[in-house]
Amino acid sequence: MTLLAVQLLNGFQLGMLLFLVAAGLTLVFGVMNFVNLAHGVQYMLGAYLGVTCASLAGGFWLGLLLAAMAAGAFGLALEWLIFRHLYARSDLDQVLATFGIIVTLNEAVRLLWGSAPLELPMPDLLSGSFMLMDGLRYPVYRIAITAVGLLVGLALAFLVNRTRAGMLIRAGASNPDMVNALGVDIRRLFRLVFGIGAMLAGFAGVLAAPLVSVEPGMGENVLILAFVVIVIGGIGSIRGAFIAAILVGLVDTVGRTMITDLSHAVLSGQAASRLGPALASMLIYLVMAAVLAWRPAGLFPART
Amino acid sequence: MKLPLAIFALLALVPILSALGVPLGGFVPLLLGRVMIFAIAAMSLDLILGIGGLASFGHAAPLAIGAYAVAILDAANIHDAVIVVPVAMAAAGFFATATGAVALRTRGVNFIMITLAFAQMIYFAAASLADYGGDDGYTLYSRTTVLGAKLLDGKAFYPTVLVVLFLVWLKLRIIAASRFGRTLSAIRQNRPRAQALGFNAFAVELAAMAIASALCALAGVLLANEAEFVSPAFASWARSGDLMVMVILGGVGSLHGAILGAFAVVMAEEALGRLTQHWPLLFGPSLVLAVLFLRRGIAGIGGRRD
Numbered sequence: 001m002t003l004l005a006v007q008l009l010n011g012f013q014l015g016m017l018l019f020l021v022a023a024g025l026t027l028v029f030g031v032m033n034f035v036n037l038a039h040g041v042q043y044m045l046g047a048y049l050g051v052t053c054a055s056l057a058g059g060f061w062l063g064l065l066l067a068a069m070a071a072g073a074f075g076l077a078l079e080w081l082i083f084r085h086l087y088a089r090s091d092l093d094q095v096l097a098t099f100g101i102i103v104t105l106n107e108a109v110r111l112l113w114g115s116a117p118l119e120l121p122m123p124d125l126l127s128g129s130f131m132l133m134d135g136l137r138y139p140v141y142r143i144a145i146t147a148v149g150l151l152v153g154l155a156l157a158f159l160v161n162r163t164r165a166g167m168l169i170r171a172g173a174s175n176p177d178m179v180n181a182l183g184v185d186i187r188r189l190f191r192l193v194f195g196i197g198a199m200l201a202g203f204a205g206v207l208a209a210p211l212v213s214v215e216p217g218m219g220e221n222v223l224i225l226a227f228v229v230i231v232i233g234g235i236g237s238i239r240g241a242f243i244a245a246i247l248v249g250l251v252d253t254v255g256r257t258m259i260t261d262l263s264h265a266v267l268s269g270q271a272a273s274r275l276g277p278a279l280a281s282m283l284i285y286l287v288m289a290a291v292l293a294w295r296p297a298g299l300f301p302a303r304t
Numbered sequence: 305m306k307l308p309l310a311i312f313a314l315l316a317l318v319p320i321l322s323a324l325g326v327p328l329g330g331f332v333p334l335l336l337g338r339v340m341i342f343a344i345a346a347m348s349l350d351l352i353l354g355i356g357g358l359a360s361f362g363h364a365a366p367l368a369i370g371a372y373a374v375a376i377l378d379a380a381n382i383h384d385a386v387i388v389v390p391v392a393m394a395a396a397g398f399f400a401t402a403t404g405a406v407a408l409r410t411r412g413v414n415f416i417m418i419t420l421a422f423a424q425m426i427y428f429a430a431a432s433l434a435d436y437g438g439d440d441g442y443t444l445y446s447r448t449t450v451l452g453a454k455l456l457d458g459k460a461f462y463p464t465v466l467v468v469l470f471l472v473w474l475k476l477r478i479i480a481a482s483r484f485g486r487t488l489s490a491i492r493q494n495r496p497r498a499q500a501l502g503f504n505a506f507a508v509e510l511a512a513m514a515i516a517s518a519l520c521a522l523a524g525v526l527l528a529n530e531a532e533f534v535s536p537a538f539a540s541w542a543r544s545g546d547l548m549v550m551v552i553l554g555g556v557g558s559l560h561g562a563i564l565g566a567f568a569v570v571m572a573e574e575a576l577g578r579l580t581q582h583w584p585l586l587f588g589p590s591l592v593l594a595v596l597f598l599r600r601g602i603a604g605i606g607g608r609r610d
Contacts, residue, residue, distance in 0.1 A: 035413055085596060091413060092359055096552045097595040099545050104588025111582055224424065224541065231417045278432025285421040289406050292418050296409045 013142045015249025016149025020204035022229040022241045024197020030173040030236020037098035040223025046071045046205025047214045060123035071202020110216045117213035173236040173302040236302030256280040308560035339570045340469045345523035346550035346562035348516045354557030357492030362423030366396035366517040368539035370524020375442045375534040385450045393518040400517030430536040441535025456529045555601025564602040
């Protein structure tokens with residue numbers, strides 16, 4: 001029972017981290033119809049910049065702020081330099097060009113920071129743990145990530161649903177040409193959305209840095225999960241991304257332990273310990289396939 | 305027709321030259337052999353991506369299925385292509401039919417992502433095959449023979465691969481020109497109209513996926529033999545990305561463009577890799593530039609704009 005509680009909390013925490021990455025991705029995708037495989041690179045850059053900024057600025061918090069801003073600025077620079085020339089192109093061209101950017105930036109990071117994994121120490125304020133139940137302590141830091149994710153989710157929901165900019169974003173997601181025809185500078189809207197998305201992904205990267213090892217290529221695993229999230233949630237929908245992120249986070253962590261237990265119960269020892277991990281890794285993809293088979297446009301598509 | 309034949313003529317020149325005693329070293333045939341194997345995989349992807357407009361981001365999956373068919377049969381001490389090739393192609397065709405039936409319900413980006421998801425499943429499934437090395441991969445006991453003849457070994461390897469490449473190219477050209485191929489192309493151009501004409505778009509696309517997958521498994525069989533090794537990395541998403549790059553870089557829908565794309569990618573890896581260990585720093589930007597400025601791929605250079 002206690003194990004399940006820990007798994008649930010871990011699942012939520014992973015879900016929140018995924019949400020931070022997926023939120024920007026789904027907006028960029030939904031509003032601009034732009035397939036940005038390089039979004040995971042922002043997450044990786046966030047983590048690396050976090051490590052560097054924290055050591056330069058002498059603290060996690062200033063590092064977090066600087067790194068998130070730098071990642072956002074870098075995203076905007078990429079948008080200006082390359083991506084804006086790709087909006088009118090096919091999905092395939094966008095996939096290829098952003099794939100090229102992943103290849104480039106992974107190597108650039110390796111060149112600048114080396115291939116060895118780096119570490120970012122947790123901030124002292126959050127490095128403790130608290131008593132969850134008798135004999136079970138849970139790290140404060142993971143709870144903090146979950147809380148931050150929830151806050152960002154609420155802030156984004158407010159931005160998208162209650163403000164003028166959000167209204168334009170929603171309108172842009174459902175019919176960009178019409179928004180443009182009505183006199184809104186859609187390019188500026190794109191840049192705003194892109195900047196926010198890039199910054200959130202970088203922010204998520206810094207937050208994750210104390211929990212994972214910071215290394216080249218760390219963005220891709222998260223990117224694939226984030227794509228699973230937005231495809232399940234329905235492209236362009238913040239609400240969909242939020243719910244799907246929690247779903248994927250929970251399925252991945254809780255499912256992992258449950259499948260292993262379950263396969264041990266059903267099968268003999270050796271077969272179970274082989275089949276379990278494979279099934280567990282496949283689980284989220286199975287969920288995704290099931291959701292798409294049931295609702296091909298995802299759970300909450302922005303465009304109907 | 306001139307360019308594809310010129311490509312095959314150039315490829316055929318290599319074994320002829322080395323038979324005449326021109327010192328090419330072991331490196332050139334090895335490298336071009338690799339190019340041709342990836343060209344087979346990329347060409348099969350071009351059938352669904354270029355002609356069918358189905359952007360599969362999971363084409364490394366049938367490649368890995370073909371390779372693992374070799375490994376699994378190798379462990380069972382079965383080495384002959386008479387069994388290995390049909391098993392590999394049938395398994396990959398079955399995989400594509402089963403996953404395609406789900407994937408084809410989606411369009412656009414969702415299709416890209418769901419094919420990626422299915423390929424990831426193959427990746428993790430391969431990593432869990434403890435009997436065949438799991439994560440570490442599996443080293444073959446012996447190469448595949450063709451009716452007992454060692455056609456995939458030593459000096460015979462290159463010509464065999466060249467023949468397979470040529471046959472696959474011919475087959476795909478015939479398919480593209482057939483009623484089936486033109487229907488597939490019509491569905492890409494205007495799905496509702498094709499359906500209104502009475503074509504079963506779903507069935508045609510599913511069949512195309514199965515054919516492309518089965519042909520790609522052939523490349524997987526060759527790749528396993530070339531490396532004498534099979535690992536889950538054969539199904540990695542970066543490999544799927546590479547295959548897509550080859551097709552798009554070479555020129556979508558042209559078939560022989562995939563050979564040029566495979567050449568460009570393998571050469572970029574090997575040649576730039578010899579130049580500097582940081583070769584991706586050159587390769588990545590050239591991809592971006594190719595997308596921005598080479599709109600019809602390498603095969604389209606010098607051609608008229610339409």
